[in-house]
Amino acid sequence: MQESLFEVVTSEASYLRSLRLLTDTFVLSQALRDTLTPRDHHTLFSNVQRVQGVSERFLGNLLSRVRASPHIRDLCDVVHAHAVGPFSVYVDYVRNQQYQEETYSRLMDTNVRFSAELRRLQSLPKCQRLPLPSFLLLPFQRITRLRMLLQNILRQTEEGSSRQENAQKALGAVSKIIERCSAEVGRMKQTEELIRLTQRLRFHKVKALPLVSWSRRLELQGELTELGCRRGGMLFASRPRFTPLCLLLFSDLLLITQPKSGQRLQVLDYAHRSLVQAQQVPDPSGPPTFRLSLLSNHQGRPTHRLLQASSLSDMQRWLGAFPTPGPLPCSADTIYEDCGWLKGLPGAFPAQLVCEVTGEHERRKHLRQHQRLLEAVGPSSGSPDAPPP
Known part of the structure; x- marks a missing residue:
């Protein structure tokens, strides 16, 4: 046990020496700083000096416990006190790690002065010919090593x-702390992916929307073919028109785009994910086909598209991403009453009998109910002109 406890102290001391070497040799080097813009310097070294400060205070507390008695009773309470407080600095450091790596690669490829000065610093005997990235990885390696030491204790x-x-x-x-670090790495990669994707999107005839969000992630992406009729013709009665599409499904949103030159994607339509339905179209002789329905698109109108997938498994992926339209649990005779809708002719209702739905969640819920109503009543029974409030 004593050996395991001492290893916490000695490994922290070794880690701190490496951090000080990183700071003194690279971060505080004026010659290296002169080759960088302030932004690149900040991105490259992030908050490593704050990480060093946390390590110095942590090691100081550990050494105080060691000096208090030759026989170490416990150190885990000291570790716990720092882990629930100052160690959050590791999360901030790891959050920047992807940008750090990209900045380093870009500088090595494009900044001759930087790469030359960096090679000179790395060749110093005290660096033992270790490259800068090996020093930059120290914080995450340390927090991972600390967990292993605690497991042993x-x-x-x-x-x-x-x-x-x-x-x-x-x-x-x-x-x-490690879980938060891992989550931040994943989140930053997702955000970077959204940024790159946004740069490819073109909103010409469609109202643009902000795509980059911490809570949004890309879940499914694929190329499909839209089956349509030519101008003046009818679907299946004339030679169909095939239009290549690229669908982008996010955690809360579906974008329907059309590939253009230069890897650009022209946005044709979009809808909240909860307002999208997909249903297979039986056609054993043709390629896998399904109907994609937007109950309320970017203009607030319902739209339908007939899409063909390259394979059955590809179609199943899209069908599994959306609910399949189905009948309401009530009969057509009682559907208005059971679903809380007013029964009557289309037109105005007395204000005291209705209320406006303003919440997005409730509005989407009513739109889905309206679609299920139309499917349950059937085309022969007619349909309300608009969903109820």
Whole structure:
């Protein structure tokens, strides 16, 4: 147990020495700074000096405990106190890691002065010929190593003891930091993907919308073919028109785009994901075909498209991403009453009998109910001109 506890201290001391080497040799180098813009310098080294400050205070607390007694009783309570507080600096550092890597690669390819000065610094004996990226990876490697040390300590603690409780708390807190770091890496990659995708989109005849959001992620993307009729003709009665499309399905949104030259995508339509339905069209002789319905598109109108997939498995992916239209659980005779809709002729209703739905969630819910109503009543029974409020 003593050896495992001492390893926490000695490994932190070694880690701190490496951080100081990174700071003194690279971060504070005026010659290297002179080759960079302030923005590139900040992106490249991020908040590593704050990380160093946290490590210095952490090691100081560990050493205070060691000096208090030759026999170390416990250190996990010290680890826990830092993990639930100052260690959040690791999350901030890792959040910038993707930009850090991209900036480093770009500078090495395009900035001759930077690459030459960096090679000179890396060749110094104190750097032991280690490249800069190996130093930049130290913070995440350290927090991961600390978790392994705590797992080893926990295995050696006495069942039901205070040391076991402290080790469990420390391990849980450090594990949460690592989980947050991993989540930030994934989130930053998703955001970067959205930024790159936004640069390819063209909103010509469609109202543009902000695509980049921390909560939005791209879940499915694929090329499909829209089956339509030529001008003046009828579908299946004349030679059909085939239009290539690219569908982009996000966690909350569906974009229907058309590929253009230069990898550009022209946006044709979009809708909230909850207002999209897909249903297979039986056609054993032809390619896999399904109907894609937007209950309310970017103009607030329902639209339908007949799409062909390259394979059955490709179609199944899209069908599985959206609900399939189905009948309401009530009969056609009672559908208006059971679904909370007013029964009567199209037109104006007394104000005291109706209320306007302003919430987006409720509006989408009513639109879905309206679509199910039309399908349950059938074309022969007619349909309301508009969904109820």
